[in-house]
Amino acid sequence: MESRVVRRYARALFELAADENKLESVGEDLKQIQQMIAGSEELVEFLESPVIQTSDKKNFVREFLKNRIDSLTYNFIFFLLDKKREEYLPGIIGYFLKLLDESRGILRGQLISAHELTDEQLSSLKKQLDRYSGQDVVLEQQVDSGLLGGFIVRIGDTVIDTSIRNQLNKLRETMVSPG
Structure with missing residues (x-):
């Protein structure tokens, strides 16, 4: 769960970007920065280090991001x-x-599926999920051969588990439980 600080700053940036018609460019900038952060533990340590002076952090941001991102994103990071x-x-x-x-x-x-789904299978599943949710569903696909077959879809708090592993577990529970 996100902290109040995270939500407050993100919402403020979002509203500012919306007011300035810069949602797309700020969003792209942030995706780029997110990839940089994900790809470098040293970058995270540098930015979060209380020992490194703010001026040094600003110089780093200035050197690497100055003309690569929108001024709103740049100024927000400085803020x-x-x-x-x-x-x-x-x-x-x-x-x-x-x-x-x-x-x-x-x-x-x-x-998550036992094997890579074809484009046709993905398209069919996406249409069903779009219809079910009333929104445009974007899925990140992962392969887990331990599922044996079927798939698991996680969207927010909703989990749809049609995996053979899950079906076998349910069958085992039914056979073991008294009654």
Whole structure:
């Protein structure tokens, strides 16, 4: 669950970006920064280190991001640095992107299957999920051969488990339980 600080800053950035018609560019900037953070533990340690001066962190941001991201995103990162809130950046990015998805009517989920689904299978499943949710569902696909067959879909708090492993577990419970 996101902290109040994360939600407050993400919502403020989202509203500011919406007011300035920059939701798309700020969203793309944040995805780019999210990838940078995910790809470098050293970057996270640098940004979150209380030992490193804010001016050094600003110089780093200036050198690597100055002309690569929108001025709103750039100034927001500087604002976080000034407020000593940089450790919240990954959470703020995640919550901002969640707000962006909600504003677009997009629902993100995870699809875990025993093997890679074909484009036709994915399309059919997506249509059913879109109809069920009333939103545009975007699935991140993962393969888990331990499922034996079928799939599991996780969207928010909802889990749809049609895996053979789950069906076998239910059968075992039925056979073992008295009654």
